[in-house]
Amino acid sequence: MHPVAELLEKRFSETFLGSRESLGDLSVYIRSENALEVFKALHDEPEYGYDYIVDVTSVDYPMDPERFEVVYILYSIPRRHRVMVKIRVTEDSPVVDSVVGIWKGAEFMEREVYDMMGIQFRGHPDLRRILMPDDYEEGFPLRKDFPLVGKGWRDNFSFVPRFQEGRQEIEGKNGDSNSFFPT
Amino acid sequence: METEKNTGVKEDIRQKEIVLGSLRQAVLQNLDSSIQTDQFLLNMGPQHPSTHGVLRVLLELDGERIKRSVPDLGYLHRGTEKIAEYRTYNQIIPLTDRLDYVSAMANNYAFVRTVEKLLQLKVPERAEFVRTIVAEVQRIVNHLFWLGTQALDIGAMSVFFYTFREREELLDIFEILCGARLTTNYYRVGGVDGDIPQHVIDRLYRFVETFEGHIKEYNTLLETNRIWLARTKNIAVITAEDAINFGLSGPTLRGSGVPYDLRKFEPYGAYDQVEFDVPVGQNGDIYDRYWIRIEEMRQSAKIIHQCLDKLPSGPIMTDDHKVSFPEKGRVMHNMETLIHHFLLVVHGFNVPPGDTYCGTETPKGELGFYIVSDGTGKPYRMKIRAPSFVNMGAFDFMAKGYMIADIITIFGTYDIVMGECDR
Numbered sequence: 001m002h003p004v005a006e007l008l009e010k011r012f013s014e015t016f017l018g019s020r021e022s023l024g025d026l027s028v029y030i031r032s033e034n035a036l037e038v039f040k041a042l043h044d045e046p047e048y049g050y051d052y053i054v055d056v057t058s059v060d061y062p063m064d065p066e067r068f069e070v071v072y073i074l075y076s077i078p079r080r081h082r083v084m085v086k087i088r089v090t091e092d093s094p095v096v097d098s099v100v101g102i103w104k105g106a107e108f109m110e111r112e113v114y115d116m117m118g119i120q121f122r123g124h125p126d127l128r129r130i131l132m133p134d135d136y137e138e139g140f141p142l143r144k145d146f147p148l149v150g151k152g153w154r155d156n157f158s159f160v161p162r163f164q165e166g167r168q169e170i171e172g173k174n175g176d177s178n179s180f181f182p183t
Numbered sequence: 184m185e186t187e188k189n190t191g192v193k194e195d196i197r198q199k200e201i202v203l204g205s206l207r208q209a210v211l212q213n214l215d216s217s218i219q220t221d222q223f224l225l226n227m228g229p230q231h232p233s234t235h236g237v238l239r240v241l242l243e244l245d246g247e248r249i250k251r252s253v254p255d256l257g258y259l260h261r262g263t264e265k266i267a268e269y270r271t272y273n274q275i276i277p278l279t280d281r282l283d284y285v286s287a288m289a290n291n292y293a294f295v296r297t298v299e300k301l302l303q304l305k306v307p308e309r310a311e312f313v314r315t316i317v318a319e320v321q322r323i324v325n326h327l328f329w330l331g332t333q334a335l336d337i338g339a340m341s342v343f344f345y346t347f348r349e350r351e352e353l354l355d356i357f358e359i360l361c362g363a364r365l366t367t368n369y370y371r372v373g374g375v376d377g378d379i380p381q382h383v384i385d386r387l388y389r390f391v392e393t394f395e396g397h398i399k400e401y402n403t404l405l406e407t408n409r410i411w412l413a414r415t416k417n418i419a420v421i422t423a424e425d426a427i428n429f430g431l432s433g434p435t436l437r438g439s440g441v442p443y444d445l446r447k448f449e450p451y452g453a454y455d456q457v458e459f460d461v462p463v464g465q466n467g468d469i470y471d472r473y474w475i476r477i478e479e480m481r482q483s484a485k486i487i488h489q490c491l492d493k494l495p496s497g498p499i500m501t502d503d504h505k506v507s508f509p510e511k512g513r514v515m516h517n518m519e520t521l522i523h524h525f526l527l528v529v530h531g532f533n534v535p536p537g538d539t540y541c542g543t544e545t546p547k548g549e550l551g552f553y554i555v556s557d558g559t560g561k562p563y564r565m566k567i568r569a570p571s572f573v574n575m576g577a578f579d580f581m582a583k584g585y586m587i588a589d590i591i592t593i594f595g596t597y598d599i600v601m602g603e604c605d606r
Contacts, residue, residue: 023300023539052443053430054542055573057566059555073540073553073568077427077441080448084540105430108576116264131257131605141265142564148269 002026004083007047012038027084035087036097042074042085043102050074050083053099056109058117060144067091068119072099089119098124116142222250225587229258233336233591236601240578244587252582252590254575259605267565271531272298272372275565280366282569283603285328286546288321288357290603291370293543296451297552298372300541301534304506309497310374315453316387316490317360317369317379319483323394324353325546325598326476326483330401333473333595337414342404349397352390359383372532373501384491391484391491398480405473415470419581419593422467429577432570433548434475435597439467445544457489469596476598506532531560540568547571547598571597571604 001009005019005028015038017029030038042048054073061067066088075082087096098121099106110121111130118140121127129136138151223246228239237258243251263282267275279294280287292314299306306314327346334342354364360383361369361376369376405411421431426439436443444461446454462478464471500507508527509520536558542551548570555564574597582593 022537023303025539027538051427054540054549054551055553055566055568057553057568059538059564071553073551077443082540084538103430104425104428104580105573105576108572109430112572129257131260133257141262146265148265 004028004048004081008038008041011041025082025084027086029086029088032087032089032096036099036102038085039072039099039102042083049076049078050081052077053103053105053109054082056099056106056113058113058119058142060117060142062144064088065090068094068117070096070113070119094119095122096120097122098127100124116140118143227590229255233594235332235594235599236604238594238599238601238604240590242587242590247586247588249582249585249587249590252579254578256572256575256601257605259601261606263606264565264567267562269561271560272534272562273527273531275562276370276372277366277368280368281602282567282606283545283547283550283571283600284365285600286321286325287365287367288317288369289325289543289545290550291367292318292452293541293545293550294552295370295372296543297539297541297554298534300539301537301554301556302372302506302532304373304501304503306374306501307498308495309378310499310501312453312490312494313375313379313499314370315457316487316494317357317375318452319486319490320353320356320387322483322546323480324350324357326480327353329476329546329595329598330473333592334405334411336591336595337411339404339408339411342401345397345401345404349390349394352386356383356386371500371507373503373506374499378499379494384494387487387491391488394484395481398477402477412470414589414592415473416468417466418469418585418589419596420466420468421577421581425580426467426577429580430573431548431577432573433544433546433598434472434479435548435574437462437475438464438472440465445542445549449542451543453490453493454486456493457486459486469592472596533558533560534562542568545570547600547603548574550603567606569603569606571599571601572606575599575604 001019002021004026008028009016009019012030012034015031015034017031019029020027042050052075054075057071057073059069059071061069068089068091070087070089072085073082074085089096096119098110100110101123107125108130110124111127113119114121114127115129115132128134132141136153138153139146141150223244225242225244226239227242229237239255239258241253241255242249261281263278267278270278276291276294279290282290327350331343331346334340357367357369358364360379361367421429421439423439423441426436427441432443440463442461442463445451447461459482462475462482464475504523509524513520514524534556536556538553538555540551540553542549549568550570551568553566553568554562557563578593582590585593
């Protein structure tokens with residue numbers, strides 16, 4: 001087991017679920033309860049020293065009882081080491097604690113995860129959609145049950161009258177269509 | 184009669200002046216108590232010539248000072264991550280061109296490296312060198328583009344013409360390599376699309392030998408230009424601690440003095456076989472980031488020169504036929520090879536199950552791909568960690584307290600491209 005994972009297992013025996021090393025990446029699996037304490041330790045304490053947040057992302061496994069996996073990719077600039085911390089949440093309560101208080105850069109990343117996958121971040125200062133429009137109603141596009149072409153929201157846009165419609169009006173008034181617009 | 188009318192008008196004006204005068208006096212007397220300040224909300228974008236794309240920012244102003252700014256992203260969101268789940272790995276490479284469309288080669292490189300990491304694929308040495316050369320050429324192209332537009336935003340128009348002269352020369356080289364200038368689609372999983380011909384090598388040698396003189400030319404226009412200095416020195420300052428906390432990367436982070444460069448931290452390609460320095464700034468302001476990008480162009484020219492010297496001979500594509508296409512001549516004559524070619528096109532190559540993150544130092548910062556594979560020919564999930572998007576997270580923090588005219592300079596200093604920011 002990787003030394004970082006060993007340290008975490010000793011210190012957070014209840015929150016720590018397991019670890020895996022593949023392709024040179026270290027993945028650590030933790031419970032969503034008390035996850036914030038683990039993140040605080042990972043950031044503050046020099047034996048971990050993960051001061052740089054690379055990304056927050058999420059994966060959808062619709063067949064799994066714990067449907068969503070939230071992945072935090074952290075990097076330690078002094079120790080030059082990267083770790084992926086993974087938390088599983090269920091579809092009924094897709095809630096994890098926000099890490100914006102620890103890494104300020106997580107604000108936009110968590111907003112994107114909320115926008116795309118619908119996972120709520122408890123304690124986030126401004127949890128709104130970020131890439132999709134604010135009034136988007138179809139749900140969360142990166143979930144696996146969301147079709148690639150969308151659910152028809154775009155078909156119901158109210159457009160301003162098109163050029164063609166305006167032309168008919170003018171045609172009716174002038175009575176001569178060819179003189180005003182070239183066909 | 185007319186004179187009577189005129190005197191009447193004059194009397195009218197005189198009366199009004201008396202009223203106005205007394206009003207002015209009243210205002211002057213109560214000057215301290217009567218001035219009312221109000222917060223002013225200003226919408227900037229999404230159509231604005233200086234936002235480098237379609238970016239909207241809502242500004243809360245106190246006079247001309249920025250109190251708060253709320254970026255509104257997503258106007259260029261095309262759902263690249265969702266589309267990628269329905270495409271084979273080779274079909275995703277052209278999608279990555281459209282992320283950061285001024286440095287498409289760097290995006291290609293970041294993506295194919297991640298897939299190669301999942302496949303644990305070894306790339307031939309010549310291909311690694313060609314990739315490094317092209318990635319560094321792309322870095323110069325990107326920084327030249329940035330320098331021209333940043334100066335243009337501030338009002339120095341002539342720099343643009345000088346930088347685009349060299350950029351054109353390099354884009355011609357891209358055109359010879361892959362037939363396109365911007366949406367290149369040149370890198371392949373396991374190598375590159377085409378070999379680098381001898382006349383391109385000669386042109387690149389000529390370019391890097393004369394490039395130092397060109398950099399001096401740009402610097403004569405800017406380095407001691409008083410307007411440039413006034414607009415860039417001590418603007419959008421961010422300390423090293425804050426910059427790390429916000430997850431900034433690339434020249435934006437290095438401007439604050441953090442030597443975080445993945446080419447040095449996790450060497451890939453041929454970067455461990457060449458000598459180069461990572462320039463870092465001291466003050467963390469726009470001028471430092473300008474200086475870093477100028478210096479990075481010098482270092483890129485140095486890397487290209489060393490790579491051209493050391494360029495080994497050999498294949499430019501892996502001989503692992505699970506991922507590489509068979510020779511075209513054999514496809515036309517051999518049934519098995521034709522089937523193999525067909526399968527690679529229609530089904531793609533299978534990637535072993537697992538997930539990985541791989542970051543690459545692109546001109547704008549750390550472009551990372553997080554790919555989850557379920558063992559089929561298409562990624563189960565692909566997340567793009569775009570430097571422009573993460574850098575935008577620090578925008579409010581960095582713009583606070585500066586003047587409204589500095590907004591466009593701060594967009595510029597991130598080297599922001601909305602295609603990558605919104606994906």
